[in-house]
Amino acid sequence: MPGRSSKSIGVENSLSKPIYVIGHRNPDTDSICSAIAYAHLKTALGEHTVPARAGKINAETKYVLDVFGVQPPELILDLYPRAKDVMHENTIAIHPWNTLRKLGQLIKEHNLKSIPVVESDKSLVGIVTVSDLAERYVNELGMQDLRETGVDYAGILQCLGGTLVCGGELSKRIEGHVKIAASRTQTMAKVIQPDDIVLVGDRTSAQLACIEIGVACLIVTGDFAVAPEVVRAARTAGTYIIKAPQDTYTCGRLINQSIPVRKIMKTNVTSFKPDDMVSDIKNSIIRTGYRNYPVVQAGKLVGLIDRDRLIVPERDQIILVDHNERSQAVDGIEEAKIVEIVDHHRLGGLETSEPIFIRHEPVGSTATIVANMHWHRNVAIPQKLAGLLLAAIISDTVLFKSPTATAKDHDTANKLAQIAGLSIQDFGMAMLKAGSVIDKLTPADIVATDLKEFQIGEYYVAISQISVMDPESVLQQQSQIEAALQAICIKEQYNMAILLVTGILDEATYLMFYGQPSGLIATAFGPGRSDGSWFLPGVMSRKKQVVPPLIDAVRRL
Structure with a gap:
């Protein structure tokens, strides 16, 4: 199909x-x-x-x-381990319309504890576990009333590995009970009802009697041939006939495995996105306690996280x-x-x-x-x-x-x-x-330009440097720049933030700062200008001409 x-x-x-x-x-x-x-x-x-x-x-x-x-x-932006770093990308999944028999085969073949359930486009719709399958078998008592299970003829054919002798759409749902035609022909009418699914062996008279009663489907077991008159009668009555290679008992067991996975899967799935951090995932796993967790991107399954792989993620x-x-x-x-x-x-x-x-x-x-x-x-x-x-x-x-x-x-x-x-x-x-073009830069952009963090003594200091043709274009924004330096100190918890405005042509640097200790800059570079900035002629290098004097100043302070 x-x-x-x-x-x-x-x-x-x-x-x-x-x-x-x-x-x-x-x-x-x-x-x-x-x-x-x-x-x-x-x-x-x-x-x-x-x-x-x-x-x-x-x-x-x-x-x-x-x-x-x-x-x-x-x-x-960061190197924290994420779901995509610990997930299995080669993930076994199953469709919701696949049968419990197919589910059992996958679990056995791949030694799985749980399997995600996806649609044809890999959209995640649920997850099914070994315990879900075991619970289904424990609750199974005799032949099933298939009306509420969503079983269709395609599912039965798949489970039995049978041949459709006659019938209509395979997607048609089954509405009756599963019965075995084991009694005499004249007494079957008391046991078998219209729309039932009947398992019958090589008994032409019993097959014809079932068709006359109005059963929905005959399953002829043992791989026996179906008589032409039975086929003609079935076509006239609209009855499905499936020829199965197994004996009657085995066919009964397999039909119970034709129930679609969607009937036992869990739809309330704990899943993660590829960029979710492992630290957050661990908390969720501790809280829920499942063995496997699907990873989805835009609703599509992209991987599966095994709880045990979270112990040592690959760095x-x-x-x-x-x-x-x-x-x-x-x-x-x-x-x-x-x-x-x-x-x-x-x-x-x-x-x-x-x-x-x-x-x-x-x-x-x-x-x-x-x-x-x-x-x-x-x-x-x-x-x-x-x-x-x-x-x-x-x-x-x-x-x-x-x-x-x-x-x-x-x-x-x-x-x-x-x-x-x-x-x-x-x-x-x-x-x-x-x-050096700063027309489109805000004060916050300017103070973030080429920003590096330093630990100088016991102080954490951020030092930014911007090289421009005309330093005056930056100095005119001094009050806004100092406010931006203050904001970055508060946000990142620096003791001090410094901006170096380096003039390319005049080979000099203007220094503005915010933070503590207030005497650090004056100790390092001497008295400042009246506007609260420092003019440092010949200073071009943060590495050689700014950081070393600050280190010496901290020692002196």
């Missing part, structure tokens, strides 16, 4: 999980481009890696990606680029397995469960390290990738005006510019100009 296959439903297996190469939260151009480039290197070396990002792409990075026609990396494998501090990493980093770190910042105290590969150099950009790792391993850098790496070096060194820039950065940038076919000065100015 169309649309009513008895085959179990399977969900395709997915590929093995990749290793994610990811930069810090509030990513900058170096963080994004280095993740893309390092994933390229690892893939070329035979590893399954995917570049990722931990936040929104800023204007400068968007410009760079657009110039080279490269898509942004995959967005990962995501992560390569960190352009950072190594927990406070700057994507949320849930403690739930992942860090396998490598490639960075150019101070060591920030991340712990790993086992020794890992670390490439850590005092250069101006992570991209400098990644480019040289390509060359060291004899992996060619394509033209577009060379452009991305060059952009990252220019961004992090502010076109080599930052004191973090080294001879290695200069040398690497020159090689990359040659591969990319670019002028460092022209491309660099165009890129920095694109990133």
Whole structure:
């Protein structure tokens, strides 16, 4: 019958999980481009890696990606284990119109405790368990009144493995009782009623008598042939005839298994979505106590969670680029397995469960390290990738005006510019100009630009940095910016939030802050301006020229 296959439903297996190469939260151009480039290197070396990002792409990075026609990396906002990380994707399911016999076969074949029930389009409609099936057999007493069970002729045919000799629509529901024609022909009328289903052997007279009574269906057991006169009589009366290969007793038992699954399934199903966090799932499982739980996406079955798999979910494998501090990493980093770190910042105290590969150099950009790792391993850098790496070096060194820039950065940038076919000065100015446009940024956007968290002594400090052609365009919003700094301190529970407004052309930085201790900034950088901000001539680097004085100031305080 169309649309009513008895085959179990399977969900395709997915590929093995990749290793994610990811930069810090509030990513900058170096963080994004280095993740893309390092994933390229690892893939070329035979590893399954995917570049990722931990936040929104800023204007400068968007410009760079657009110039080279490269898509942004995959967005990962956290690494907390989710339902999709612990579910079985190759899930056995059954249709609600399949029979209890089919259900029993699946349970035995696959050693299952429960099976989701789905429609043809994989929409979840229920779940059925071994205990549901056992309860049905315990409650089974003799031959069944099939009127309330929803059994149709297709179900009986399927269970018996029989042949339809004559009859109409197989989807027609059965309305009578199941009887056995074991008595004499003249006394059958007292036992058998119209619309019954009658099991009968190789007895032509009994078969004809049943048709005359008006039974709905004759099931001829033992695989006996049906006489032509019986077939003619049945067609005239509209009686179904099914020839079954089993004996009468076995046929009686199998008919009781022709009841559709929908009659015993539970429709109030505890299910989860693929992105539900494992921590929340555990609470629900403790509360409900089932063995298996369906995972659904837009109402469709996509997997099944075995309660036992929640004990040790497989952890995501992560390569960190352009950072190594927990406070700057994507949320849930403690739930992942860090396998490598490639960075150019101070060591920030991340712990790993086992020794890992670390490439850590005092250069101006992570991209400098990644480019040289390509060359060291004899992996060619394509033209577009060379452009991305060059952009990252220019961004992090502010076109080599930052004191973090080294001879290695200069040398690497020159090689990359040659591969990319670019002028460092022209491309660099165009890129920095694109990133310095703040017309569409709110004060909240400005203070979130390239924000990094630091633990300085006992204080938790957020330091944002935005590079602009005209710092005055930001300074004019000082009161709104200070309010945004206050808001971020309250929301994230920082002791202090600092914004660095760096002028690309005049090579100086303006500092605004909110938080405690109130004397920290003055201790680090001397007296401020009358408007409550600080002018720091020659300061371009947060890493070398802002964080170290703050650390020294905390010690003095």
